[in-house]
Structures are given as structure tokens and as C-alpha cells.
Amino acid sequence: MSILVNKDSKVIVQGFTGGEGTFHAGQMIEYGTGVVGGVTPGKGGQEHLGKPVFNTVEDAVKETGADVSIIFVPPAFAADAILEAADAGIKVIVTITEGIPVNDMVKVKAYVDQRDCTLIGPNCPGIITAGEAKIGIMPGFIFTPGRVGIVSKSGTLTYEAVDQITKAGLGQSTAIGIGGDPIIGTTTLEAIQLFMADDDTDGIIMIGEIGGDLEVKAARWIKENATKPVVGFIAGETAPVGRTMGHAGAIVSGAEESAQAKKKIMRECGIHVVDSPAQIGAKMAELLK
Amino acid sequence: MNIHEYQGKSILKSFGVAIQEGLVADTPQEAVEVAKKLHEQTGTGWFVVKAQIHAGGRGKGEVKETGSRGVVLAKGLDKVEDIAAGILGGTLVTAQTGEAGKMVNKVLIAQDVYYPGESEPAEYYMSVLLDRASGKHIIMYSPDGGVNIEEVAEKTPERIFKEEIDPMLGLQGFQMRRVAFNLGLSGQAFKQMSKFVASLYKAFLGCDASMFEINPVLKTSDDKIIAVDSKVTLDGNALYRHKDYAEMRDKTEEDATEVEADEAGLNFVNLDGNVGCMVNGAGLAMATMDIIKLSGGEPANFLDVGGTADAARVEKAFRIILKDTSVKAILVNIFGGIVRCDRVAQGIVDAYKNIGDIPVPIIVRLQGTNAKEAKQLIEDSGLEVHSVILLQEAADKVKDVLGA
Numbered sequence: 001m002s003i004l005v006n007k008d009s010k011v012i013v014q015g016f017t018g019g020e021g022t023f024h025a026g027q028m029i030e031y032g033t034g035v036v037g038g039v040t041p042g043k044g045g046q047e048h049l050g051k052p053v054f055n056t057v058e059d060a061v062k063e064t065g066a067d068v069s070i071i072f073v074p075p076a077f078a079a080d081a082i083l084e085a086a087d088a089g090i091k092v093i094v095t096i097t098e099g100i101p102v103n104d105m106v107k108v109k110a111y112v113d114q115r116d117c118t119l120i121g122p123n124c125p126g127i128i129t130a131g132e133a134k135i136g137i138m139p140g141f142i143f144t145p146g147r148v149g150i151v152s153k154s155g156t157l158t159y160e161a162v163d164q165i166t167k168a169g170l171g172q173s174t175a176i177g178i179g180g181d182p183i184i185g186t187t188t189l190e191a192i193q194l195f196m197a198d199d200d201t202d203g204i205i206m207i208g209e210i211g212g213d214l215e216v217k218a219a220r221w222i223k224e225n226a227t228k229p230v231v232g233f234i235a236g237e238t239a240p241v242g243r244t245m246g247h248a249g250a251i252v253s254g255a256e257e258s259a260q261a262k263k264k265i266m267r268e269c270g271i272h273v274v275d276s277p278a279q280i281g282a283k284m285a286e287l288l289k
Numbered sequence: 290m291n292i293h294e295y296q297g298k299s300i301l302k303s304f305g306v307a308i309q310e311g312l313v314a315d316t317p318q319e320a321v322e323v324a325k326k327l328h329e330q331t332g333t334g335w336f337v338v339k340a341q342i343h344a345g346g347r348g349k350g351e352v353k354e355t356g357s358r359g360v361v362l363a364k365g366l367d368k369v370e371d372i373a374a375g376i377l378g379g380t381l382v383t384a385q386t387g388e389a390g391k392m393v394n395k396v397l398i399a400q401d402v403y404y405p406g407e408s409e410p411a412e413y414y415m416s417v418l419l420d421r422a423s424g425k426h427i428i429m430y431s432p433d434g435g436v437n438i439e440e441v442a443e444k445t446p447e448r449i450f451k452e453e454i455d456p457m458l459g460l461q462g463f464q465m466r467r468v469a470f471n472l473g474l475s476g477q478a479f480k481q482m483s484k485f486v487a488s489l490y491k492a493f494l495g496c497d498a499s500m501f502e503i504n505p506v507l508k509t510s511d512d513k514i515i516a517v518d519s520k521v522t523l524d525g526n527a528l529y530r531h532k533d534y535a536e537m538r539d540k541t542e543e544d545a546t547e548v549e550a551d552e553a554g555l556n557f558v559n560l561d562g563n564v565g566c567m568v569n570g571a572g573l574a575m576a577t578m579d580i581i582k583l584s585g586g587e588p589a590n591f592l593d594v595g596g597t598a599d600a601a602r603v604e605k606a607f608r609i610i611l612k613d614t615s616v617k618a619i620l621v622n623i624f625g626g627i628v629r630c631d632r633v634a635q636g637i638v639d640a641y642k643n644i645g646d647i648p649v650p651i652i653v654r655l656q657g658t659n660a661k662e663a664k665q666l667i668e669d670s671g672l673e674v675h676s677v678i679l680l681q682e683a684a685d686k687v688k689d690v691l692g693a
Contacts, residue, residue, distance in 0.1 A: 076529060101527035102419060103497055109424040110456040139626035139658055154572020156624040159657060160680060163624075180571060183424045209572055212421045235575035238560075238582045239591070246556045246571025246593045248526070249421070259579075276583050277576040278680040 003194040007132040013038040015072035031134040036064040057088035070094040079104035095121035105183040119185025125155035125177035146171015149195035152207035164281025180247025188218040210236035223269035229287040232271040234259040297521030304492035311399030320373035335401035336363040342391040343542040350383030406510025417501040428452040434505035481514040497527030562587025565610035565619040584687040603636030625657030634663035654683040
């Protein structure tokens with residue numbers, strides 16, 4: 001039944017009436033996502049895109065039974081929005097916002113870890129279960145329902161992988177963009193564990209990049225626990241040491257953080273690593289034949 | 290965002306961290322004036338003249354033009370002018386600057402803190418940073434300060450200590466005491482170190498730093514604990530809370546093209562290769578650089594045009610890439626989601642017309658929303674652009690173009 005979100009998810013949009021929120025909420029509704037309302041403090045009681053607006057997440061949960069939230073709140077207020085969602089009992093909190101101060105996320109991460117909820121992002125494209133629910137900013141039309149799970153730090157590189165999978169005659173179960181910030185909620189490992197346990201996923205694509213140790217941790221777990229093939233790619237083999245490459249977390253500052261080092265460890269752990277991002281789809285098709 | 294030593298120290302001081310006092314000067318004459326002032330304020334008779342550049346290793350570095358070191362002790366007010374003249378306006382080459390070195394526009398005139406006294410002075414290492422694996426801040430410290438900490442980590446890792454801070458609780462008293470004990474301190478110096486650590490962490494949170502590195506932290510001969518150097522990196526995303534710190538940015542320390550790109554809203558990093566690239570999204574941009582390498586080229590840059598790649602941005606991006614004369618080809622790789630490919634294609638056509646002559650082959654790969662319309666638009670324009678749709682085709686085309 002895919003992971004984290006599906007056709008039964010009841011979704012609210014925080015930052016619902018703003019420009020970004022309005023545009024993407026519209027796209028999500030069009031995709032068929034179960035959007036049940038939104039939150040904009042001070043605009044409670046209004047209607048937007050045919051859905052009710054609430055002042056607080058708590059009100060929204062009480063009235064609609066929402067269990068998933070997507071956040072389009074500007075960076076200065078995004079940490080507060082995540083905390084509000086967690087406090088209100090939202091189970092899956094998807095944070096699209098880019099540029100949240102790291103010190104804000106240190107506190108948010110500590111709080112969220114104590115609650116019974118899953119944070120995705122921030123600075124991510126969101127999560128989509130193909131044909132069921134799109135909770136993010138990805139272009140819905142490139143997805144085809146199928147049995148390949150995708151976890152990725154990058155937005156457009158995820159779309160690239162999705163497109164290749166579709167063109168290879170396969171489809172996607174769920175694709176989750178975990179984000180490229182130094183502190184994020186759901187990690188590569190956690191997404192991989194969910195996919196390994198998911199009956200609707202036959203193969204997993206894991207896309208990482210330079211910086212941090214998320215891919216290495218996932219690889220070591222995969223070595224001991226894999227029951228499905230994993231295709232891996234790490235972006236940034238040509239990135240210079242010590243420079244931040246667009247994503248705040250994409251910086252090589254330790255020996256195991258380079259693309260070469262990560263790929264080596266991933267290969268040793270039995271992951272099918274491709275050097276060219278153009279070969280992700282073909283490799284998965286070959287493995288699932 | 291990186292800032293200079295003198296700026297970092299001013300932030301530390303504002304949060305009550307004890308520092309080696311100093312004043313900054315732009316000219317040798319001003320250096321003498323501020324040295325006099327510093328003498329009045331602190332009583333120091335000797336002065337340390339320190340080049341202000343965004344790179345470490347200054348003490349061992351050498352000014353190309355004069356042969357001076359980047360940090361020099363002036364044993365008297367009368368020595369300050371000549372020493373400052375040997376550093377200011379020169380090009381300082383250190384282990385961290387690369388061969389080109391960095392121009393020195395300012396010197397910090399600092400008090401001499403290594404004066405003789407009752408106890409032996411000692412140098413320690415201390416940094417505050419984010420541990421990405423745990424998502425928590427750590428204070429990393431060592432009794433071996435004043436030297437390259439990477440070497441200490443390699444040769445004597447047991448002499449590096451870490452204190453992890455619980456985000457809910459903050460830094461606790463027992464942790465400050467543990468730092469002081471591990472550094473082998475007692476008496477007055479012990480108390481001073483606890484206080485130093487507390488104020489340092491307060492400063493770290495207060496200024497939204499992403500990294501502090503204080504090397505050395507000095508125990509003076511009269512048992513004071515002070516920061517003699519400061520390497521402070523601020524979180525660029527938090528600068529909206531600190532307008533005064535935002536003004537500390539020194540653009541002369543950055544690559545001029547990168548500054549220009551940044552002002553145009555483009556995320557750009559200059560590299561040494563021969564194939565330029567323009568991509569939407571950081572991950573795909575890195576992957577595109579990797580594709581260039583696999584196709585036999587070397588990426589000349591990282592460039593993320595962002596989620597709103599309109600005609601003006603595309604043109605600006607071309608102009609920036611073309612500043613680099615070693616660029617032999619340009620690969621445009623856009624996966625249109627929210628961004629519509631036909632708009633990007635129109636931007637490319639417009640840019641071509643506006644720039645006039647683009648002397649290198651361009652390979653355009655537009656995929657996603659309205660990709661077919663985009664390909665048509667480019668083909669109809671009659672421009673000499675290689676238009677492809679699949680990423681593998683783009684890779685093959687780069688190979689062709691470089692081989693020709």
C-alpha cells in the first residue's frame with residue numbers, strides 16, 4: 001500500500017492562501033490528493049479553492065480529521081509551523097520551505113523526534129504516491145503507478161529518475177524527496193526501511209549527493225537487511241571539497257562525505273551504483289526483469 | 290557567510306566572550322594611530338599586526354611582494370608602521386589560499402597577550418559546530434591549541450574532546466566544568482574557562498553561527514582565558530534576524546563572477562573545466578557536472594538557475610558562463626516541472642539574439658512540461674543549438690562536440 005501517504009490521506013496546507021500555497025494546493029487537488037483544507041492565521045472561516053481555511057492546525061485537525069500537512073510558510077515562520085503541526089497531532093509533516101535557519105531546525109528536530117510523527121524535509125519537493133496522493137511540488141504528470149520506490153535528496157534529479165523509470169516501462173509506488181539541508185526529518189535510511197517493508201514496492205532507487213553520512217548509514221543497513229534490489233546514485237563526483245553546491249548540506253567536509261567514498265561504501269554493501277545519472281532507469285529495469 | 294577575524298571578535302565580545310583586544314586599520318598611518326589608542330585602552334606596549342583575509346595559516350603565510358609573514362609582532366609602537374606597510378596592499382599566500390593568494394586590505398592591530406607572569410601561558414583549541422549525524426551542536430576542544438587541528442585529530446585523536454549539547458536543555462554547568470577539567474585547569478583559570486565556554490555558546494546561538502573556531506584559546510600568564518583568533522561562519526539563512534551582521538559581508542573576498550551571479554539570483558560556483566552548464570535544481574546540477582566528466586569534459590561551473598528560470602535569468606546565466614574563456618561548450622539541462630520548458634527555450638532564443646554571437650556550441654536538453662514545444666521552438670529558430678530530450682543523448686552530444 002505504498003509508504004506514508006495514499007488516497008486516504010487527509011491533507012491540510014499551511015500557508016494555504018499565499019502565492020506558493022495557492023498554486024501548489026491547486027495542483028495537488030487536481031492530481032486527486034485528499035486536500036481537506038488549509039491554515040492561514042487570521043483567515044479562519046474563509047473558503048479557499050473550495051476548501052475551508054482555519055486559524056490554527058489544531059482547529060483544522062478537529063474539524064477535518066487531517067493527518068498530513070504540507071508547509072509553504074516563509075523561512076522565518078516555518079519552524080514554528082512545523083512545531084504547530086506536530087503539537088496538533090499531524091502524523092506526516094511535509095516541509096517544502098527552503099532557507100530555514102539551521103538553529104531553528106536543531107530545536108524542531110529535537111521536538112519532532114519526541115512526538116509520534118514523521119517530518120519530511122525541509123527544502124524538499126515533497127512526497128507522492130503515484131496515482132493516489134501528491135503532497136509536494138513535483139510535476140504530477142511524469143508519475144505512473146508502479147512498483148519502484150524512490151528516495152532522493154534532490155527535486156529535479158528525482159523527476160529525472162521518475163521519468164527514466166516510466167520510460168523503462170516501470171512505474172513508481174512512492175517517491176519521497178527528503179531534502180538537501182544539513183538537518184532534515186526523514187532520513188535516507190528511514191525511507192529505505194519503509195520501502196523494504198512495503199508490499200507494493202519491488203525495487204528501490206536511492207539518490208544522494210555529497211555531504212553528510214545519510215547514504216552511508218542507509219548502505220550499512222541495506223547490507224544486513226535488504227530483501228529488494230537497490231539502485232544508487234550519488235551526485236557531485238566533480239564537486240570541489242569545501243564548497244557548498246546549492247543545497248546547504250551539499251558540502252564535502254570529511255573523508256566519507258565525497259561522492260567517490262559514498263559510492264564505494266554503497267557498492268561494498270551490495271547496492272547497484274550507477275556512475276551516470278542517465279542510467280538509473282535502465283539499471284532498475286535490468287534488475288527487475 | 291564567512292567574516293574577518295576582527296568582525297568575529299567584535300561579535301564574540303558583544304556576548305561577553307573575553308578576547309584579545311584590537312583595532313582595525315586600512316593604512317600604515319592608521320595602524321599607528323590605532324596602536325596608540327590600543328596602548329591607552331589596554332596598556333600594551335607590543336602589538337600584533339594581523340592581516341585580515343578569509344583564510345587561515347596567516348602566521349606561516351608570506352606576502353608575495355614583501356616577504357613579510359601575515360601575522361607579525363611589533364615590539365614597540367615605532368615598529369608598527371613599517372610592519373603594517375609590509376602587509377597592507379600585498380598578496381598573502383597561505384596553505385589555505387592557493388598559489389594566487391589573497392589581497393590584504395585591512396590589518397588588525399592587536400594587544401600582545403603573551404606577556405610574562407606568574408603562570409605559564411597555554412594554548413587550547415575550541416570550536417562550536419553542528420554535528421549533522423545527531424542534529425545537535427557540539428563543542429569540540431583540545432589541550433593542543435595553536436596548531437593545525439587536523440594533525441592533532443590524525444596523530445592523537447584521544448586529545449580531542451567533544452561536548453554534545455541537548456537542544457532542549459542547552460549547555461549545562463557540568464559540561465562547562467568537564468571542558469575545564471579536560472583541559473587540565475584549576476583555580477582561577479578553571480573558573481575563567483567555564484565562563485568562557487558559557488559565553489561562547491551563548492554567542493554561537495545569539496548570532497546564529499554555523500561555525501566557530503577559536504584557535505588558539507589562550508590562558509594568559511595571569512590566568513585569564515581569551516580568544517586570540519576567531520574564525521566565525523554565520524548562517525546565511527538567519528541573516529534576516531541580524532541586519533548588522535549582513536553588512537559584514539566582504540565581497541572582495543569572494544569570486545567576482547560568483548558575486549554577480551548571486552545578485553542575479555543564480556546559484557553559481559566557478560570551476561576550472563571546459564564545459565559550462567546551466568541547470569534547474571542543485572542535485573540535477575551536480576549530476577550534470579558528473580555527466581560532463583563522464584563524457585570526457587570537465588565542468589567549468591555549477592549553476593542552478595532556480596525554480597523560476599525565465600528569459601532574463603537564462604540570458605544572465607549565459608553571460609556569466611561565457612565570461613570564462615576556457616569554456617568550449619555549454620550544456621543546458623532543464624527538467625521542467627513547475628518551470629515550463631517552452632519558456633526556457635524562448636529565453637535561450639532571446640539570449641542568443643541579445644548577446645549576438647555565442648562562440649561555443651550549445652547543447653540544450655529540455656525535458657518535462659512542454660518539452661516537445663520547446664524542442665520545436667529551438668529548431669524553428671534556426672540557431673545552431675543541439676536540441677535533445679534524453680539525458681543520455683545530452684551526454685553523447687557533449688562527447689561529439691568535444692571530439693570535434
